[in-house]
Amino acid sequence: MSSMKLSVIGTGYLGATHAASMAELGFEVLGVDVDKVKVDSLSRGQLPFHEPGLPELLKKHVDSGRLRFTTSFDEAGSFADIHFIAVGTPQRAGEHGADMTYVDASVAGIARAATRDTLIVGKSTVPVGSARRLKDLARDGAGVGIEIDLAWNPEFLREGFAVEDTLRPDRLVVGTDSDSAVAKLREVYAYALGRDTPFISTDYETAELVKVAANAFLATKISFINAFAEVTETVGGDIRVLADAIGLDKRIGRRFLNAGVGFGGGCLPKDIRALQARVSEIGLDSTMRFLNEVDEVNLRRRDRVVHIVHELCPELDGKSVAVLGTAFKPNSDDVRDSPALDVAGRLFNEGAEVRVYDPQANSNAAKRFPRLNYCQSLEEAVEGADVILLLTEWDEFVQMRPETLAPLVAHRQIVDGRNVLRTEQWEAAGWIVRALGRRA
Incomplete structure (x- = not known):
């Protein structure tokens, strides 16, 4: 067990996962958050969001005493040798740029509270150029005789796999100008490094860009296949076969070539917009202009689902629509920028009776759209439905059987917004199936 003590500032999705995972690796960890309700919940070992495997890890280390939570920066400053910043950087209201309020406050707060030389490690996704400014902010705010190093160590968590991605990451990136910071983080991540995880030590700017570059690439790949889905729907092709064929090219690969209703969540949409805003600020307006189209293609897929519903139910007012899924992806309860919830809300606003189950x-x-009719089971959601929309590919929905649902619905019509159903099986059972990227 390491003698180093760690704090994690911010105990949302990223922070709670990082704190529990660092405790699992043998460190004493203190989680810090200004939200007392959240701190009290975590202190009881109760996770306020869904993430497979994390509730067990949290309770294990709260019970062992290795993981504690507080609202006090002063307590963290006197406790920890390394402080990880894991607070959010949402879009600024009415703009595309990232709001750095929480990051700035966290860095300033822990610098002011530090009682000894310390290392601050940023994990939040920030605009390039932030780390050097934050290093100055930290050093200016530190007490007399306190030396502060700063490093940037971006996170690459996938919701639904966050614990695995923290304990066994596919790469570790550290941006800093301090050899001492690199050495300390090598000690923190000794478990992963002992399993040959690639470790990239670089400058601040490269480390800041790695996360947004990865997300921009993934968003582009998803929108690429969705743009071709628009073509195959029109000319009569099958987007699944097209994706399989180009995915066999080793230069391209099959992953993230799944056409459907598009991407959402708290990272990809926010990050590509913030990247565009930042490169514009540094005078490179045209460099990331293609991301505008990536974003537009993605949003058009939601329009397409609504259009298909209108084709199946020309008189939508009063029709019963069952929406299966509200999370932006399976194995998550995150509905930020969720395509599924957006489509459900649009149909409700157009007069449909929308019954939702996730x-x-x-x-x-x-909490985001309280006027929808939320159901407690799949069967309740589809009862009397004129059309079913499968918009989040939970396994429960992928495994649905057409003959089981047929007696429950008013009309056998389903829109496969994720291309996960065996269309032939459903059609053989008398269903009308519409899938994105395949001709009706």
């Missing part, structure tokens, strides 16, 4: 995300969705 295995984990109903409560979060209800």
Whole structure:
């Protein structure tokens, strides 16, 4: 067990995962958050969001005493040798740029509270150029005789696999100008490095760009296949076969070539917009202009689903629409920028009776769009439905059987917004199936 003590500032999705995972690796960890309700919940070992494997890890280390939570920066400053910044950087209201309020406050707060020489490590996704400014902010705010190093160590978590991605990452990136910081982080990540995880030590700017570059590439790949889905729907091709064929090219690969209703969540949409805003600020307006089209293609897929519903139900007013899924992806309760919830909301606003079911995300969705009718089971959602929309590919929905649902619905019509159903099986059972990227 290492003698180093760690704090994690911010105990949302990223912070809670990082804190529990660092405790699992043998460190004493203190999580810090200004939200007392959240701190009290975590201190009882209760996770306020859904992430497979994390509740067990949290409770294990809260019970062992290795992981604690507080609202006090002063307590963290006197406790920890390394402080990880894991707060959010949402879009600024009415703009595309990232809001750095929480990051700035966290860095300033822990620098002011530090009682000994310390290392601050940023994990939040920030605009390029932020780390050097934050290093100056930290050093200016530190007490007399306190030396502060700063490093940037971007996270690459996938919702639904966050614990695995923290304990066994596919790469570690550290941006800093301090050899001492690199050495300390090598000690923190000794478990992963002992399993040959690539470790990239670089400058601040490269480290800041790695996360947004990865997300921009993934968003581009998803929108690329969705743009071709628009073509195959029109000319009569099959986007699944097209994706399989080009995915066999080793230069391209099959992953993230799944056509459907598009991407969402708290990272990809926000990050590509923030990247565009930042490169514009540094005078490179045209460099990331293609991301505008990536974003537009993605949003058009939601329009397409709504259009298909109108084709199946020309008189939408009063029709019963079952929406299966509100989370932006399976194994998550995150509904931020969720295509599924957006489509459900649009159909409701157009007069449909929308019945929604998600295995984990109903409560979060209800906070954002309370007027929808949230159901407690798949069967309840589809009862009397004129059309079913499969918009989040939970396994429960992928495994649905057409003959089981047929007696429950008013009309056998389903829109496969994720291209996961065996279309032939459903059509053989008398269903009309519409899937994005395949001709009706």
